[in-house]
Amino acid sequence: MSPYSHDFETLEDSLFAMNIMIxxxxxxPLLNVLGYFLR
Structure with a gap:
């Protein structure tokens, strides 16, 4: 296990978390609009 692969893993994890947050x-907002129309 090289430290570079570990750094790459953490970078991938942070990108994955950023994608989920986005x-x-x-x-x-889409859920809010749907809830507004379905109310």
């Missing part, structure tokens, strides 16, 4: 921030 998806959630994009999905929340």
């Amino acid at each position: 998806l959630i921030s994009m999905a929340l």
